[in-house]
Amino acid sequence: MAKMGLEFDGFDDVINRLKKMEGDTKKVSEKALAKTFELVTPKIQSAMAPHNDRGITAESIVTSPHIEWAGSVGSVDIGFDIPNGGLPSVFLMYGTPKMTPDRKLYNAVYGNKTKQLVHDTVEEIFYSEIRRLGI
Incomplete structure (x- = not known):
């Protein structure tokens, strides 16, 4: 599984502004993490479609967001559940000596377009919360 986190230029400033405005930074972060999950998971499922011979690896794609907090750092698991049938995804994404x-599958999880989409979405969610609170 890949862990997606939240980060963009000026992120610390945005968090400080939200705190000063008494905004719920944890709630906004969870919303952004959930939206990230919603954006990336269909891309992974689509890229996995050609490899769906028996369906075991495709079934290991995480289909519901599980947001974890370690202190003030939130993350969401995205991609494949490795212990439950997702190990072949590693070989599919990185290849083997014979494969x-x-x-497309790699880029669905780690590609620059995916990262940019996540970045833009997260940034928009945080700034829209600041606008909603009045600044």
Whole structure:
């Protein structure tokens, strides 16, 4: 599984502004993490479709967001549940000596377009909360 976190330029400033405005930073963070999950998971499912011979690996795709907090750092698991049938996804994404990597699957999780989409979405969620609170 990949862990997605929240970070963008000026992130600390945004968090400080939300705190000063008495905004619920944890609630906004959870909303952004859940939205990240909603955006990335369909891309993974789509990229996994050509590899769905027996369905075991495709069934290991995490289908509901589980947000974890370690102190003030939140994260959400995205991708494949490795212990429960997701191990082949690693070989699909990175390849083996006899199999070329599936770049589409890799990019669905780790690609620059995915990262940019997540970045833009997270940034918009935080700034829209600041606008909602009045600044």
